[in-house]
Amino acid sequence: MKKKIIQLLFLLVPFLCNSQEYIDLLSVNYGKSQKTTFENSSIDTYISTFQTNLTLPVVIDEKYTVITGVNFSSYNLQLFPDSNNNNLYSANLRAGLRIAHSEHWSGVYLFLPKIASDFINLTTEDIYVGGIALLKYKRDKNFGSTFGLYASSEAFGVTMTPLFGLYYHSPDKRFEMNFLLPNDADFNYSLTDKTKIGIDFLGHGNSYKLTTDNVRYSYVQNNSIDFSSYVQQAVFDKRVLLRLKVGYNLNQFKIYPLDQKLDLQILALKFGDNREKLFEDKSNTFLLKVEAIYRFDLSKVKK
Template identity: 75%
Template sequence: MKKKIIQLLFLILPFLCSAQEYIDLFSVNYGKSQEKTFEDSSVNTSISTFQTNLTLPVVLNEKYIAVTGVNFSSYSLQLFPDSNNNHLYSTNLRAGLSVKHSEHWSGLYLFLPKVASDYINVSNKDIYLGGLALLKYKRNENFGYGLGLYGSSEAYGMSVVPIITFYYHSPDKRFEINAFMPNDADINYSLTDKTRIGVDFLGHGNSYKLTTDNIRSNYVENNSLDFSSYVQRSILDNKILLRLKLGYSLNEFRVYPIDQKLDLQILALKFGDNRTRLFEDKSNTILLKMEAIYRFDLSKVKK
């Protein structure tokens, strides 16, 4: 029975990755930016972030794998100089299929609903629907790439994002590049069997409805870019990865009336944007983040 389970787990490799021999089943991180001052104000504020991600692949057969999971993220920050801290939350569900089309080609097709707001008086109006279609090509054991499209409804309207993925792992397994653009990218190098150094990029884009005096009258559009360098230490036979990150964060939070939307957004291009911005908070700050990842190493299973 144990042998069959291991064989099924190893089948996950060509589905969920371009070429890498591992799966990050669970991760959690917490970050905090340095304090900054609002424009034309003496009030200081900082941004705290928390994120956790769980992925649960279920092998159906040699061609299909059901992909399920959940991601939860939160921001804590002061949106206005004269207000208390606002708390913005997003819970994203994943459900879909990974399909092995041929020896080199595979596809990932996901339904991605989410609930995003300040979670005060949550209702069905806080639910947004999205989806992802990604086609991946695995050239060999060390290199792969893919193209896809992500779309989602948001508080401000419809958002569409073209996706490009890229993966390279050096034959000696010391150097690695993993990118899922424009969302994230990671470049790292192994100093020892348990220690790695790297740099990464993470892009955030979301919208949250706000409650003021028990009324939903506004929403926040958030766009953030985090650039970090990190040191990673592996423990428990390299199953747990601990990372300490130091970087620079570019944050943008814009508040709009809840009834004002744009026609369509494709990446940073906005069509039919006649909205009235009520408030804008732009801040570039130093970011300190701690991260823990549970990684299932398929290369060890293969051996």
């Protein structure tokens, strides 16, 4: 039985997003901002975030791997100075294929439906449909690159994001760089076999329909950027990674009437945007975050 499991895990090598010799099967993190005030207001507020991500690859053969998974995230914050805290939720599913096109080239093609709102009086109108296509080049075990496109429907309309990524792991295995812009980036250095220090960047972009007095008349468009430094400690034979992060968060929550949308958004470019903004909360603040990752090391399987 153990031999069959090892053989199956060895087949996961083609599933790798770039060239890294590991897969993060599960991650969980929780963060809380320092107390901050609304723009042009003396009202104090906090922002709490929670996110968990599960990836379950299913190997068909050396060319095809089915990719499944789920991501759940939430915000707890005060959107208006004179209101109670709001909860904003997003539940995302992933389903698609990884295809090995050649020795150096592969593609990942995913269908990404999601439900995003305050989860009050949920309806089918809270379901949004998206997808991502990534073309990946693996030069060798230390270097890879990625090109792709993400598109999704949102409460405000349709958004499209071109993607570009790089992965590099130094020959001595101490320095690692892994990013997929404009979504995320990570740079880390190994101090010891189990301890790393690093800096990372994470961009958030989502929209949520809001319910007020049991009536929906608006939605919030969120764009946030986290800049963090972290210390990472590996435990349980380096299968579990524990991270403590300290950083700075740029938050922007814009609220619009439910019936007002734009034609198309590409990165920061908005086409046909004639919306009337009801309220905007810019709350930039320091943040503290804890994170746990379950990582499978494929290099051990190879040995």
